[in-house]
Amino acid sequence: EAGVAQSPRYKIIEKRQSVAFWCNPISGHATLYWYQQILGQGPKLLIQFQNNGVVDDSQLPKDRFSAERLKGVDSTLKIQPAKLEDSAVYLCASSRKGNNSPLHFGNGTRLTVT
Amino acid sequence: SQQGEEDPQALSIQEGENATMNCSYKTSINNLQWYRQNSGRGLVHLILIRSNEREKHSGRLRVTLDTSKKSSSLLITASRAADTASYFCATDAMDSNYQLIWGAGTKLIIKP
Numbered sequence: 269e270a271g272v273a274q275s276p277r278y279k280i281i282e283k284r285q286s287v288a289f290w291c292n293p294i295s296g297h298a299t300l301y302w303y304q305q306i307l308g309q310g311p312k313l314l315i316q317f318q319n320n321g322v323v324d325d326s327q328l329p330k331d332r333f334s335a336e337r338l339k340g341v342d343s344t345l346k347i348q349p350a351k352l353e354d355s356a357v358y359l360c361a362s363s364r365k366g367n368n369s370p371l372h373f374g375n376g377t378r379l380t381v382t
Numbered sequence: 383s384q385q386g387e388e389d390p391q392a393l394s395i396q397e398g399e400n401a402t403m404n405c406s407y408k409t410s411i412n413n414l415q416w417y418r419q420n421s422g423r424g425l426v427h428l429i430l431i432r433s434n435e436r437e438k439h440s441g442r443l444r445v446t447l448d449t450s451k452k453s454s455s456l457l458i459t460a461s462r463a464a465d466t467a468s469y470f471c472a473t474d475a476m477d478s479n480y481q482l483i484w485g486a487g488t489k490l491i492i493k494p
Binding site (some may be wrong): 272308309310311312313316324359361367368369370371372373374375376380 | 412413415417422423424425426427430468470472474479480481482484485486
């Protein structure tokens with residue numbers, strides 16, 4: 269099966285600019301996750317979708333981050349405006365049955381904010 | 383606070399030796415998962431072990447779970463250079479509505 273696709277692979281922007289990341293999960297996976305991973309740390313959940321509904325967005329900085337999953341398939345994550353501390357790798361993952369089944373990760377988008 | 387914490391933070395061994403990493407957690411769980419992350423890549427699922435299981439094997443990997451001690455270990459036998467990566471455990475914490483909580487990982491280096 270095809271894996272989780274993410275784009276772009278790398279992005280460099282200046283602070284206060286906006287940026288968007290795209291994710292296409294594995295076909296048939298109902299659960300989609302966006303994680304932020306800062307160098308040397310484990311992934312931090314930003315938002316979890318079940319189909320096109322939000323399950324958990326408690327750690328999403330909603331004043332600047334937004335995410336949507338239209339039609340319960342592809343998803344986009346947006347940051348507007350970006351801050352220096354947003355520099356990180358943004359990982360998308362999907363799973364068949366939520367947290368009781370393995371997560372499949374994309375290779376991530378490395379964001380650098382200057 | 384971290385639900386899952388791996389130790390050691392870093393481990394460097396010779397190729398062919400066994401590598402053991404540990405994960406401790408704080409609250410009751412349904413399952414615990416181990417993942418590998420190669421540099422610049424996404425995480426890859428290795429093993430999921432449920433709270434009623436004590437041990438699982440997958441190739442050269444052996445995972446144990448001790449719910450009384452709230453800890454798990456990942457053993458990689460006969461290590462290879464390709465095993466060089468960071469290893470993370472993730473637990474679904476009952477007191478966090480079963481959301482996955484990740485540790486900071488163990489960075490494993492296999493020296494040729």
